[in-house]
Amino acid sequence: MTEELFRDDATLRDCSATVLALGEGGVILDRTVFYPLGGGQAGDAGELLLADGRRVAITEARKSKERPGAVLHLLAPDADLSLLAPGMAVTAQIDWARRHRHMRFHTTTHLLCALVPHPVDGCSITAGYARLDFHMVEPLDKETLTAGIARLVAEAHPVRHRWISEAELDANPGLVRSMSVQPPRGLGRVRVLEIDGVDLQPCGGTHVANTAEIGAVVVTKIEKKSAMTRRVVLGFAA
Ligand SMILES: [Zn+2]
Numbered sequence: 001m002t003e004e005l006f007r008d009d010a011t012l013r014d015c016s017a018t019v020l021a022l023g024e025g026g027v028i029l030d031r032t033v034f035y036p037l038g039g040g041q042a043g044d045a046g047e048l049l050l051a052d053g054r055r056v057a058i059t060e061a062r063k064s065k066e067r068p069g070a071v072l073h074l075l076a077p078d079a080d081l082s083l084l085a086p087g088m089a090v091t092a093q094i095d096w097a098r099r100h101r102h103m104r105f106h107t108t109t110h111l112l113c114a115l116v117p118h119p120v121d122g123c124s125i126t127a128g129y130a131r132l133d134f135h136m137v138e139p140l141d142k143e144t145l146t147a148g149i150a151r152l153v154a155e156a157h158p159v160r161h162r163w164i165s166e167a168e169l170d171a172n173p174g175l176v177r178s179m180s181v182q183p184p185r186g187l188g189r190v191r192v193l194e195i196d197g198v199d200l201q202p203c204g205g206t207h208v209a210n211t212a213e214i215g216a217v218v219v220t221k222i223e224k225k226s227a228m229t230r231r232v233v234l235g236f237a238a
Pocket of ligand 1: 106107110193203204205206207
């Protein structure tokens with residue numbers, strides 16, 4: 001089990017940690033700032049800094065398949081595994097420029113949910129683009145959505161998360177906007193993301209602290225993926 005520091009503070013760029021195990025092509029730490037691929041958001045990349053000053057590149061973080069609750073920090077195929085051993089103290093440091101792009105795009109997908117009141121049936125967030133699929137038949141307009149995003153960014157809405165009980169979630173089924181990603185259950189509590197006056201939904205991803213921090217994000221494309229799906233693609237303005 002890895003303590004996931006990014007869940008309570010998405011602005012953490014590094015942390016001290018101890019190597020718990022090696023395997024599955026990567027390293028498991030007792031705590032981490034690396035967000036593992038999930039909920040449509042790409043996993044973080046970065047480095048492990050060793051006590052002797054050497055660095056080990058992490059290509060991407062994933063959820064461990066063999067150890068439920070553990071975050072796996074994937075190593076490059078040619079990484080020198082002999083540098084690492086269980087019990088070793090390291091500093092885990094994410095590629096912040098890449099993660100901040102994930103956070104800006106991810107928060108924008110919440111704004112889109114407020115602008116397009118239809119269920120979401122797919123989502124992908126990378127450092128270069130993001131896309132959100134809506135279960136709907138009506139056409140969407142690129143310029144209208146871009147203007148809507150710009151307005152919500154300019155209004156500088158605070159973004160924060162809090163935990164609610166599963167019972168509270170069950171009593172408010174409208175909180176679950178996504179058809180493809182259900183909030184993780186069994187922990188007794190669910191993390192919800194709230195953008196003041198704009199959007200409220202369960203989400204475990206990383207977000208900026210205020211919509212103003214998103215900056216210039218535009219809708220680059222709208223695609224009709226199927227009779228019942230409209231895909232909105234986001235990019236950073238040049
Ligand atoms: Zn989110």
